[in-house]
Amino acid sequence: MIRRPVLLRAARPVALTLLVLFGTGTGTIDLWAQPVQKPLTKQAQTELDTIGAELRANARKREQKHQSARQIAEEMERLRTQMIDIARTQGASEKRAAIYRSRLETLTLLEADMTRRLGTLRNKQSRLLSALQIYSRNPPPTIFVSTRKANDAVIAAIILKEITPELKKRAAVLSEQNRDLIRVRREAALQNEALFISESDVSEQQKQLETLMADRAALEDQLLREADAIEARNLELEARQRTLLGLPSPLRAPQGRALDLQLPVVGEKAGSYGESIDGQTNRGLRLKTAPGAQVRSPGNGRVEYAGPLEGYGQVVILDVGGDYRIVMTGLGRVYVDPNRTVAKGEPLGRTPNLTDKPTIFYMELRKGENPVNPASGFDLTKL
Incomplete structure (x- = not known):
């Protein structure tokens, strides 16, 4: 956080x-x-x-x-x-x-x-x-x-x-x-x-x-x-x-998760998986981050998509293996290109830096095409 x-x-x-x-x-x-x-x-x-x-x-x-x-x-x-x-x-x-x-x-x-x-x-x-x-x-x-x-x-x-x-x-x-x-x-x-x-x-x-x-x-x-x-x-x-x-x-991260991933940004929880936000069920994790915060790769993987996506701004989709993908939105800048292999902790981009107020970073963990609870891959005990 x-x-x-x-x-x-x-x-x-x-x-x-x-x-x-x-x-x-x-x-x-x-x-x-x-x-x-x-x-x-x-x-x-x-x-x-x-x-x-x-x-x-x-x-x-x-x-x-x-x-x-x-x-x-x-x-x-x-x-x-x-x-x-x-x-x-x-x-x-x-x-x-x-x-x-x-x-x-x-x-x-x-x-x-x-x-x-x-x-x-x-x-x-x-x-x-x-x-x-x-x-x-x-x-x-x-x-x-x-x-x-x-x-x-x-x-x-x-x-x-x-x-x-x-x-x-x-x-x-x-x-x-x-x-x-x-x-x-x-x-x-x-x-x-x-x-x-x-x-x-x-x-x-x-x-x-x-x-x-x-x-x-x-x-x-x-x-x-x-x-x-x-x-x-x-x-x-x-x-x-x-x-x-x-x-x-x-506290160390609890064992037994499907994946050993790290949160891509340092932030404060603004919305949990399954919560209702503006009348819609939240399918991922919303984090309130500092402006210009660095976004790092949650794990070793391959960049499936990196760039602007209509209605979502700058988006990075990372394939981390095991049919798991991580969708990250709310970036201001993206450093990586599609099909590039990245290591855990490698910079992927930054959140917008045009304001001194916190920005919202959104992340989904998907199994195949279906969003799953991020707690199955990330340590959320510190949020």
Whole structure:
């Protein structure tokens, strides 16, 4: 279950002996309500005082790390909202890109057609101009030509005079089409640039957000792992307290269960198997957990499913053998992938970390497809 603030567990170390002998009167922790089994030496008292001070300091550190991780989780949520907004606008960007792409294809075809026609015109024009240039460069000498050839020269001169305007007209058309071709190529280049910008702008923003979210997620995990390490240290200190006070260790799990599983999260019972909750029979175990609490594998097994499930949020289904499966919901993040083999105690994910209030983690133990009492596989005596 969720351990109560360690500040209460280790408060007033100077009055430790009185607390042990007479109890706190609050019933907060059994450790302090039980009588001392052996007298405390001065060295033991000093060590207990040191442990109490460390527990209080650890409580503050752990809370600070959880608060920092919670702020990062909220920032990640804002980044996720920005990604959703970008995804909404991406449709419009893709439409623009499709228009640019279609226009570019049209311009490319037009350029190819214009290039072909210009090539044909240039060839004809070149042949005609070459012939005329040869004729004008080597005209027949009029003094030696016959009358027939003189007439031909006159006719050629008349034809040349008549064709010159047409040649100029064709040259003007050729020049205009050449300018059109240059314009089309320039427009095609602009459309190509617009297409590139349209396609790369959105992807660049999305890439930056994904990188930023990955960095934030890594930082959140680091803070929560540090908080977990502090919690593990606190458990060691509490065990040492019990030893110094001569108190018995916590009860061991009873034997004879069908499976030897550990609870995936540290939490407080919020609903037992078979209870009626909101008019429906509870088919599993509901636990009230701290925000950002680590979810560990209850036993050795294979991940059958891991990810979002409509109406249930993030879900992990673990096959632990013997036709038993464990269904876990109420996760904020999942670390594992389907078909992966996990060991007992291996991290599977974390509960949501967007609030400072306790969250609800739900777990079902199933035999085949039918939910069974979790007590047949888990030690529920501490809840």
